[in-house]
Amino acid sequence: RKEVEQDPGPFNVPEGATVAFNCTYSNSASQSFFWYRQDCRKEPKLLMSVYSSGNEDGRFTAQLNRASQYISLLIRDSKLSDSATYLCAVNREDSSYKLIFGSGTRLLVRP
Amino acid sequence: SAVISQKPSRDICQRGTSLTIQCQVDSQVTMMFWYRQQPGQSLTLIATANQGSEATYESGFVIDKFPISRPNLTFSTLTVSNMSPEDSSIYLCSVDVGGGGGILNEQFFGPGTRLTVL
Numbered sequence: 001r002k003e004v005e006q007d008p009g010p011f012n013v014p015e016g017a018t019v020a021f022n023c024t025y026s027n028s029a030s031q032s033f034f035w036y037r038q039d040c041r042k043e044p045k046l047l048m049s050v051y052s053s054g055n056e057d058g059r060f061t062a063q064l065n066r067a068s069q070y071i072s073l074l075i076r077d078s079k080l081s082d083s084a085t086y087l088c089a090v091n092r093e094d095s096s097y098k099l100i101f102g103s104g105t106r107l108l109v110r111p
Numbered sequence: 112s113a114v115i116s117q118k119p120s121r122d123i124c125q126r127g128t129s130l131t132i133q134c135q136v137d138s139q140v141t142m143m144f145w146y147r148q149q150p151g152q153s154l155t156l157i158a159t160a161n162q163g164s165e166a167t168y169e170s171g172f173v174i175d176k177f178p179i180s181r182p183n184l185t186f187s188t189l190t191v192s193n194m195s196p197e198d199s200s201i202y203l204c205s206v207d208v209g210g211g212g213g214i215l216n217e218q219f220f221g222p223g224t225r226l227t228v229l
Contacts, residue, residue, distance in 0.1 A: 032216065043203055043220040044154070046112075087153065089218075097142055097207050097216045103153040 001026055004090050006102035014110055017078045021105045023088030024070040032091035033071045035062055037084045038104065044087055048073070078109045113138055113206050115221035123227045124194055131190045132224045134204035139184035142207035144218070145177070149200045160187040160204075194228045201225050 005024045013019050025033075033050035048055060050062040050071050061074040071090075075082055085104040092098045114137040124130050134143065143160040158179055159167040166179035181187045191198050203223045207216045 034217065041225075043223045046217055046219060049217055098144075098156060098159070099218060101154045 003027065003092075004088060004100045004102040006086075006088055006105045008103060008105060010106040010108050012108045012110060013078055015078055015080060017109075018074065018076045019078055019107065020072055020074045021086055021088075021107075022070050022072050023090075023102050023105075024068075025088075025090045025100075026069070027090065027093045028066075028069060029093060030090045031096065032089075032099070033062075033064055034089040034099070035071070035073045036087040036089060036101075038087055039084050044101075047086070075107075078107075080109050080111065083107055083109045112217075113140060113208055113219050115204065115206060115219060117204060117221040117224050119224055120222065121225040121227075123229065125229055126195055128194055129190055129192045130194065130226060131188050132202055132204075134187045134189070134221055136185045136206050140206040140208060141184070142216070143181060143187045144205045144207070145179060145187070145189045146203045146205060146220075147200045148203060148223075154203070157189070157202075160189075191226065194226075196228045199226055199228045 003026045035047045036044040037047045038044040048062045050064050054063040059076045063072045085106045087104045088102045089099040116135045118133045145157040146154045148154045156169050157172045160179050160181040162181045176192055178190045201223045204221045205218045207218050
């Protein structure tokens with residue numbers, strides 16, 4: 001089992017749709033969870049840190065499910081500009097600051 | 112967050128040569144990292160650049176191939192030595208701005224260096 005797994009997609013949704021991605025992780029002791037957004041030929045940009053209580057930033061909501069060892073990202077009212085690859089990251093078992101990245105989920109929002 | 116710049120942004124190099132990539136941050140940071148992202152792949156950590164001491168390399172990466180310098184808290188270089196086409200990739204530096212000791216140490220990335228080896 002990979003340490004961090006994501007469905008590669010692509011998720012192809014119409015504008016205005018709600019879409020959710022999951023990311024599973026294998027290390028039950030992980031404490032740090034993040035969602036990054038990566039546009040084509042650009043660097044990853046931090047979208048959200050994922051707190052144990054979950055957190056919301058506008059149209060974006062992140063949740064942590066420790067029992068099932070996954071984090072989720074919900075995007076409401078999708079915009080064309082949301083089209084990107086979404087990477088999850090989890091801290092490594094041997095380090096609180098070294099991250100393992102998933103392979104990313106590609107989102108395509110169509111008009 | 113932090114403002115991070117990298118030079119060069121891209122390069123095309125010949126097999127057997129070396130390229131040094133620079134990473135500059137606009138503020139002092141304790142943790143700096145170097146990643147590689149091969150086409151269609153996710154990010155792989157190469158090493159942690161430690162200020163004042165040797166870098167800490169991840170499994171599969173060695174100092175002779177990827178020497179790293181970290182002369183101060185705002186700057187680091189990664190050299191890709193004796194390049195082969197398999198080294199063609201995007202190389203990114205990142206910094207951790209968590210302030211030390213916190214659980215949610217957020218990492219921010221430089222714009223990357225796109226390397227093509229012929």
